[in-house]
Amino acid sequence: MTSAPAIVAVEPIGVSFGTDRERMSFLFVKVTADDGAVGWGEACDSYGCSYASVLATVVDDVFAPLVIGQRLDAVDPLADRMRLFTRRRLGDGWVAAQARSAVEIALWDLVARRGGRSISAAIGRVRDEIEVYASSAFLEEGPAAHHLRILGPLLDRGIRKVKVRTGPEWRDDLDTLADLRRELGDEIELMVDASETYTLPTARLLADALSRLDVRWLEEPIPQGERAAIEALVARSPVPVAYGEHLFGLSDAIEAMRRRQLDVLQPDASTAGGISEARRMAEAAASFGVRVVPHVCAGPVSLAANLHLAATVPAIRTVEYPPTLVPVWDTFGTGAPLGLDAITDGMLPVPDSPGSGVGLDEAVAADFPYEPPGVRAAGTTGGLPDRFVGDR
Known part of the structure; x- marks a missing residue:
C-alpha cells in the first residue's frame, strides 16, 4: 500500500479583479505534497476576500507551519490540528476560520485527487446536480425592468x-x-438580502411588508453581532430570517439555532472552517427544523467546494449563485465549467473529476496581483462609508 504523502508547501495567492460592478479580491491557497500532487482551496470573508493579504499572512505564519511536514492520511485530523493549536490565541472565528477554510478545502482537493475521486464522492455523494438561485443586485440600482434584464x-x-x-x-x-x-x-420564488442595514424596528416593518409580496426569506436584516435584536425579530417575523455567512463552525450554528436566531442557515465552506465544518453545521440544522442553503460569493474554488458540500448533505437542495461572479470564475478557474452555459433547468452539475474538479490558473492569477481596497466599503459600488450603519 502506498504511504500517504507529506505536505511540503502551503502557498497563499491573492488576486484582485474588476468586474462590471466593482473591484473585488480573492484569496486562494495551493497545497503541494512531496509526490508533486497539488490541492486548491479558497477563503471568503462573505464577499470575495477584501483583505486577502491579511488572510495570506495568517496562512503563512500560522497554519502552514502546522501542516507542512504532516502526512495527509485524512483531512479532518489536520483540520483539527490547525484549530486546536490556535483556538485559544487566534480564535475560532473571522480571519482564523476564513484562512483555515482555504487550507482545509485544499487538503480535501489534494486527498481526493490522489484517490482519483471527487471530494463529494470521497465523502459520500447524495446528488449529482444542485439547484442554484440567482443572487442579484441592489433594488436601488434601477427599476424593475433593469432587474429583469x-x-x-x-x-x-x-x-x-x-x-x-x-x-x-x-x-x-x-x-x-x-x-x-x-x-x-x-x-418564481423571491428572497431579499438586507446586508445588515437596519435596526430592529425597521427590520420588523420590512419583514411585514415582504410577507405581503410572498418573499421566502429575509437575509441578514440586522448586523450579525446584534444577536438579541435578531432573536427578537425571528420570534415575530412573518418571513423566515436567514443568517450564516458570518457563523464560524458548529458551535456558532448550534447556538444561533438553539436561541432561534435564524430560520434559514447559510453556511459557507470557505468561511466556516472548511467543508467538514460546514457539513457539521448543515447536518445539525435538521434537529432544529432549519432550512439549509449555502452561501456563495467568491471565486471558482469556493463555488466548487460549496457544490461538493451540498452534494453530501441530503437537506441541502439549493446553493447561491451570484451571476456577477461568472467573469471571475471564467477568468481564474480551470476544470469544470461554472458559468451560465453549465446550468440546465436551473441545475448546476457537481464537478465529477478528481478533487474539487476546479483549480486556479496560476499564470492568469499572476496578471492580477492583489490590491488592498483602501477606504472603499466592500459590497458597494460607490464606497459609501455609511452604507451599513442604520436606517434612513
Whole structure:
C-alpha cells in the first residue's frame, strides 16, 4: 500500500479583479505534497476576500507551519490540528476560520485527487446536480425592468429562485420589489438580502411588508453581532430570517439555532472552517427544523467546494449563485465549467473529476496581483462609508 504523502508547501495567492460592478479580491491557497500532487482551496470573508493579504499572512505564519511536514492520511485530523493549536490565541472565528477554510478545502482537493475521486464522492455523494438561485443586485440600482434584464439570462437557464437586495432607502426598494414581483409572476420564488442595514424596528416593518409580496426569506436584516435584536425579530417575523455567512463552525450554528436566531442557515465552506465544518453545521440544522442553503460569493474554488458540500448533505437542495461572479470564475478557474452555459433547468452539475474538479490558473492569477481596497466599503459600488450603519 502506498504511504500517504507529506505536505511540503502551503502557498497563499491573492488576486484582485474588476468586474462590471466593482473591484473585488480573492484569496486562494495551493497545497503541494512531496509526490508533486497539488490541492486548491479558497477563503471568503462573505464577499470575495477584501483583505486577502491579511488572510495570506495568517496562512503563512500560522497554519502552514502546522501542516507542512504532516502526512495527509485524512483531512479532518489536520483540520483539527490547525484549530486546536490556535483556538485559544487566534480564535475560532473571522480571519482564523476564513484562512483555515482555504487550507482545509485544499487538503480535501489534494486527498481526493490522489484517490482519483471527487471530494463529494470521497465523502459520500447524495446528488449529482444542485439547484442554484440567482443572487442579484441592489433594488436601488434601477427599476424593475433593469432587474429583469439582469435576471433574464438566468431565467432562460431555468432558474426559478431569485434574490435581490434592499438598502437604506428601503421604502423605495419596496416599490421596485412590488413591480418586480408582478413581472416575475408567482412561479418564481423571491428572497431579499438586507446586508445588515437596519435596526430592529425597521427590520420588523420590512419583514411585514415582504410577507405581503410572498418573499421566502429575509437575509441578514440586522448586523450579525446584534444577536438579541435578531432573536427578537425571528420570534415575530412573518418571513423566515436567514443568517450564516458570518457563523464560524458548529458551535456558532448550534447556538444561533438553539436561541432561534435564524430560520434559514447559510453556511459557507470557505468561511466556516472548511467543508467538514460546514457539513457539521448543515447536518445539525435538521434537529432544529432549519432550512439549509449555502452561501456563495467568491471565486471558482469556493463555488466548487460549496457544490461538493451540498452534494453530501441530503437537506441541502439549493446553493447561491451570484451571476456577477461568472467573469471571475471564467477568468481564474480551470476544470469544470461554472458559468451560465453549465446550468440546465436551473441545475448546476457537481464537478465529477478528481478533487474539487476546479483549480486556479496560476499564470492568469499572476496578471492580477492583489490590491488592498483602501477606504472603499466592500459590497458597494460607490464606497459609501455609511452604507451599513442604520436606517434612513
